[in-house]
Amino acid sequence: MDRSFQVVIMYILTHLSLIFFLYPRNIIASTDEGHWIPIIIGLLFHFVTITTYLKGLSYFPKKDLINIYLGIGKGVAIFFLIPTTLYFLMIIILTIRAYSEIISIVFLSKTPLWAIMAFLLFMSTYLASKGVEAIFRTGVLIAFLFLPLIILIFCSSVQNVDWHYLFPIVDKEFTFFTNSSFYVSFFAVGGGFLFLGFIPPFLSYQRKKILIGALFLIPCFVLSVYIPILTFGQATASTLLFPFVVALDTVEMDWLIFDRVTMFFLMSLITFIMLYISLVLWKTIRIANVCFPSFKPTFLTITLSASIFILCLLIPNWNDIERVFLWNTYLRFYVMVAIPISVFYFGKRLRKE
Secondary structure, eight states, X not given: OBXXXXXXXXXXXXXXXXXXXXXXXXXXXXXXXXXXXXXXXXXXXXXXXXXXXXXXXXXXXXXXXXXHHHHHOHHHHHHHHHHHHHHHHHHHHHHHHHHHHHHHHHTOTTSOHHHHHHHXXXXXXXXXXXXXXXXXXXXXXXXXXXXXXXXXXXXXXXXXXXXXXXXXXXXXXXXXXXXXXXXXXXXXHHSSSGGGGTOTTTOBOOHHHHHHHHXXXXXXXXXXXXXXXXXXXXXXXXTOSSHHHHXXXXXXXXXXXXXXXXXXXXXXXXXXXXXXXXXXXXXXXXXXXXXXXXXXXXXXXXXXXXXXHHHHHTOOSHHHHHHHHHHHHHHHHHHHHHHHHHHHHHHHHHHHO
């Protein structure tokens, strides 16, 4: 049965959860002008990567990434799956730690950080333990509840823009290539598409519909950066930790039941991020279950979650979060490049044989 609608919805939600918090700050910090250039480069990288990835997966119908690599050989599986597992664990740790900090700043300033992290991890672990179909059904329900109002709020965020801040349009020296913030921004660009290779045994989908869904993300990437710039200017926006969230706080919508638009927007994105964490945790458990078949999935789930929580506690402050994000950039690019290219290469080779 074709589940393209569920897959596209999940693809959009996972990326929305990553775009609006850290991505604007990274792009704004990477250059003082011509921000559309690093945005376009990231988007081109994203479309080339997912196109290559989807084309490669099409050569292995009804096979997930784990079985594809095991079919080639155990050495190949180890070479690609171990870094991927490490990357997934790093994503979960960083996401839980970073977003707990955001929740603490915006909502629960008096709540201990460990309690917020425990809540995020518990909810995500519970959903991951129910399986990928439960995650996707939950994603569709959340999309129906939150996406329409989020789109409306997103469109309303342009009410305070000053178009003079759009200039200068071009960064003639391309200075962002030498700035580490540009490469850290790929956390949002390439952090959410790998699940497409883990779901074929459970859910089927059409490649073209995924690419159509990816087109929906283009204005989200662009406006998440340009709304704060056009609202505050580059000089002020570059000093903000969460530029888009602060820009959204200037929007007035009297008809909304919440006192601040930001509250509703952030609560919606937090539900998206829990879906994202649960999906990444499910993928990690899938790989771990293949590596340790003698252990029950429940035991692996509890063990992984407990280990993740302990590691989250070892990151003391925001500066350390940013440092770990930078360290993870090298592993991120390896996974984002190596996995799609390898799947495409092995698929082409299989087709020729």
